[in-house]
Amino acid sequence: MLLAHLARVSQEVASTSARSKKVALLAELFREAAPEDVPVVIPYLAGRLPQGRIGIGWSALRDPAPPAADATLTVRGVDTALTELSEVTGSGSQGERRRRVQELLAAATEPEQRLLTGLLTGEVRQGALDALAVEALAAATDAPAADVRRAVMLGGLQEVARDLLADGPAALARFRLTVGRPVGPMLAQSAKSPAEAVAKLGPCAVEEKLDGIRVQVHRDGDDVRVHTRTLDDVTDRLPEVVEAALTLPAARFVLDGEVIALDADGRPLPFQRTAGRFGSRVDVAAAQAALPLSPVFFDILYADDRDLMDLPFEERHAELARLVPEPMRVRRVVVQEPGGAAALEAVEDFWAKTLRRGHEGVVVKGLAAPYSAGRRGASWLKVKPVHTLDLVVLAAEWGHGRRSGKLSNLHLGARAEDGSFVMLGKTFKGLTDAVLAWQTERLRELAVDESGYVVTVRPELVVEIAYDGLQTSSRYPAGVTLRFARVVRYREDKTPEEADTVKSVLTAHGVPES
Numbered sequence: 001m002l003l004a005h006l007a008r009v010s011q012e013v014a015s016t017s018a019r020s021k022k023v024a025l026l027a028e029l030f031r032e033a034a035p036e037d038v039p040v041v042i043p044y045l046a047g048r049l050p051q052g053r054i055g056i057g058w059s060a061l062r063d064p065a066p067p068a069a070d071a072t073l074t075v076r077g078v079d080t081a082l083t084e085l086s087e088v089t090g091s092g093s094q095g096e097r098r099r100r101v102q103e104l105l106a107a108a109t110e111p112e113q114r115l116l117t118g119l120l121t122g123e124v125r126q127g128a129l130d131a132l133a134v135e136a137l138a139a140a141t142d143a144p145a146a147d148v149r150r151a152v153m154l155g156g157l158q159e160v161a162r163d164l165l166a167d168g169p170a171a172l173a174r175f176r177l178t179v180g181r182p183v184g185p186m187l188a189q190s191a192k193s194p195a196e197a198v199a200k201l202g203p204c205a206v207e208e209k210l211d212g213i214r215v216q217v218h219r220d221g222d223d224v225r226v227h228t229r230t231l232d233d234v235t236d237r238l239p240e241v242v243e244a245a246l247t248l249p250a251a252r253f254v255l256d257g258e259v260i261a262l263d264a265d266g267r268p269l270p271f272q273r274t275a276g277r278f279g280s281r282v283d284v285a286a287a288q289a290a291l292p293l294s295p296v297f298f299d300i301l302y303a304d305d306r307d308l309m310d311l312p313f314e315e316r317h318a319e320l321a322r323l324v325p326e327p328m329r330v331r332r333v334v335v336q337e338p339g340g341a342a343a344l345e346a347v348e349d350f351w352a353k354t355l356r357r358g359h360e361g362v363v364v365k366g367l368a369a370p371y372s373a374g375r376r377g378a379s380w381l382k383v384k385p386v387h388t389l390d391l392v393v394l395a396a397e398w399g400h401g402r403r404s405g406k407l408s409n410l411h412l413g414a415r416a417e418d419g420s421f422v423m424l425g426k427t428f429k430g431l432t433d434a435v436l437a438w439q440t441e442r443l444r445e446l447a448v449d450e451s452g453y454v455v456t457v458r459p460e461l462v463v464e465i466a467y468d469g470l471q472t473s474s475r476y477p478a479g480v481t482l483r484f485a486r487v488v489r490y491r492e493d494k495t496p497e498e499a500d501t502v503k504s505v506l507t508a509h510g511v512p513e514s
Contacts (some may be wrong), residue, residue, distance in 0.1 A: 001076075003071070003074060003077075004109055004111060005032070006075055008111060009029045010044070011114075013026065014402055023132055023135045024136075025136075030136055030141075031140045035161075035162045037076060038162045039159075040075045041075055042161060047122070051082055055086070056097065060098040061101065061105075062452065065102060065106035067110040068108055070109070071109050071112065073104075073108055085097055085101065088100070114400060118400045130152075130157050134148055134149055134152055134157065142169065143168075143169035150172075151172040151175035153374045154177055155181075156184060156231065156374070159175075177301060179254055182225075183374065184231070185216060186299075186372050186374070186377055187377070190381065191381040191383050195344055195348070196383075198338045198343070203337070203338065204364050204365055204366050205313070205314075205333070205335070205365050206335060206347055207330045207365065208330050208331045208359045209384065210258045210296060210330065211260070213274060214228065215234075215257060215295065216229075216256055217254070217295070219252060219253050222246070224246060237279075237284055240292050240295070241259060241295045245295075252304065254300065254301040254302040255299070255300055255320075256297065256298060257295055257296050258296055259295050260293065261291055267358045271471060272471050278293065296330050298332075299313075299371065300324075309370060311371075312367060312369065313366065313368070333346055333347065334367070355385065360469065362382070363383075364380070365381075366379035389424075389465050389482075390500050391500065392413045392461065393412065394421055394457065394459055395410075395454050395455060395456045396411065396454070397411075397455075403436060405440075406436045407440040410427055410428065410463065411426055412426065415502065421499075422476075422477050422478050422502045423477065424481060424502075425482040426485070427487060429485070430486035435487070435490075439490070442461065443457050443461070461490065462490070462492070462495070462496060462498065465485050466485070467484055470505070470509045470511060478506065480511060
C-alpha cells in the first residue's frame with residue numbers, strides 16, 4: 001500500500017467527527033490493504049510508530065526538502081526505513097539519523113510529509129483509535145463485531161487484523177486464551193474520587209494502585225514467561241518473578257500484577273528506580289542483588305486448565321487468593337453495600353492509608369465484572385490525587401497535522417530563587433481548538449524569537465497544569481520533569497511572580513534540591 005493512500009485516509013478521518021464515517025473510511029482502507037501492511041497501518045492510524053519512540057527530535061526535521069511530486073513510498077518500505085534508522089548508533093549517529101530522515105522526507109509528497117512529521121513527533125491525533133479499528137475490521141470482512149472484539153482481546157489488534165484479512169472470519173477461532181501467549185491487560189478508566197467510583201460501580205473492591213510496572217506471568221510446568229503490558233517478553237530481566245511463580249502450588253496459570261521496588265520498610269521507591277532496574281539487560285543478577293523487584297498480583301486469568309476471564313471478579317479473586325499468598329497480593333477492602341456511611345468511611349480510610357504508604361492511588365473494581373482483556377473497561381476505575389501547579393510559559397512549538405499553524409507544545413517553567421525560570425517539562429495535552437487558537441495569538445504577542453520551530457516568549461503568561469507526579473530527568477535543569485502534564489486553564493489573573501517555585505515543587509514531592 002502506498003503511504004499516500006494512508007495519509008489521505010488519515011486526513012479524512014481527522015476531518016470528520018462522525019463515528020460512523022470514521023469506521024466506513026477505515027473499513028474501506030482495510031479492504032484495500034494487504035494483510036502484511038496491517039501491522040504498520042493500524043499503529044500509524046493511531047498516531048504511533050511500531051518501533052516506539054526512535055529518538056528523532058526537531059533538529060532532524062528542521063528545513064525539510066521540498067515535497068516530492070509523485071507518491072512512491074510504501075507503508076512497509078517506510079517502516080523498514082524507520083527500523084533501520086532506529087538502529088543507527090555510535091559516533092556520528094546524530095548526523096546520520098538526520099540525513100536518513102531528510103532523505104525519507106524528500107521522497108514524500110506534501111501529505112506524506114505531514115503524516116511522517118506527525119508520527120515522528122507524536123502529534124498525529126485524528127481519532128482513529130483501536131475501538132474504531134475493531135469495528136472497521138468487522139465491517140471490512142463481514143465478521144461479527146463481538147467475535148472480532150473478543151479475538152482482539154486475546155490476540156492483539158494487529159495480529160487479528162492480519163489473519164482476519166488473510167483468511168476471513170474463520171481465523172477468529174485461532175485466538176483463545178493460551179498459557180504462554182500474552183493478552184492485552186484490562187485497563188481502568190478514571191474517577192475523581194473513591195466515593196464517586198464506588199457510587200458508580202456498586203459492590204466493589206478498592207485496591208491499592210501501585211506505581212510499578214505491569215506484568216503478566218504465565219507458568220506452564222517449569223516454564224515461566226513474564227510479559228509487559230505491551231506484550232514484550234521480559235522474563236530474563238525478572239528472575240525474582242520467575243522464582244516467585246515457581247513457588248506457587250499450581251502447574252499452569254496466568255497472573256496479572258505489577259513489579260515494584262520497595263525499601264526496607266515496604267514503602268515504594270520512586271518509579272524511576274523501578275524503571276531503571278527493570279530496564280537492566282546486562283548483569284541482571286547484580287542488578288537484582290542491588291535492587292530486587294517485588295511481584296504483587298491482583299488478578300488471575302487462567303488456572304488448572306480453566307479460562308477464568310469470564311468469571312465475575314469476586315470469583316476470580318477467590319481463585320487468586322487460593323493460589324497466591326497474601327504478601328504477594330495487592331492490599332484491598334471489599335465494599336458489599338456501598339450506600340452506607342460505614343462503607344464510605346472504610347473506603348476513605350483505606351484511601352488515606354494507601355497514600356500514606358506512598359502508593360499513587362486506588363483502583364476500584366466491580367465485583368461482578370469479567371476480565372476485559374485489552375480494554376479500558378468501565379468496571380475498573382482508577383483514582384489518583386490531582387497535583388496542580390501554576391507555571392509560566394517559556395516557549396511553544398509549532399504543531400503539525402490538525403495543529404498546523406498553531407503553537408501547541410508548551411515549555412513550562414517554575415520560579416527559581418534568583419527570579420529566573422527553570423523548565424520542568426512540556427505538554428500539548430488538554431488544549432481545545434479554542435484554547436489553541438487563543439494561545440497562538442497571545443504567545444505571538446509575547447514572542448521574542450520566532451526564527452525556528454520553537455517560539456520563545458517573554459515569561460509572563462501563567463498556566464495551571466495538572467500532573468501525576470515527578471520523575472527524574474537529566475534533560476531538565478532541576479533534575480526532574482512532570483509526569484503526564486496537561487493544561488487545566490490559563491491564569492491571566494496571576495502574575496509570573498505568583499507562579500510556583502522550583503523549591504516548593506521539589507519539597508512537595510520529597511525531592512532534595514540538587
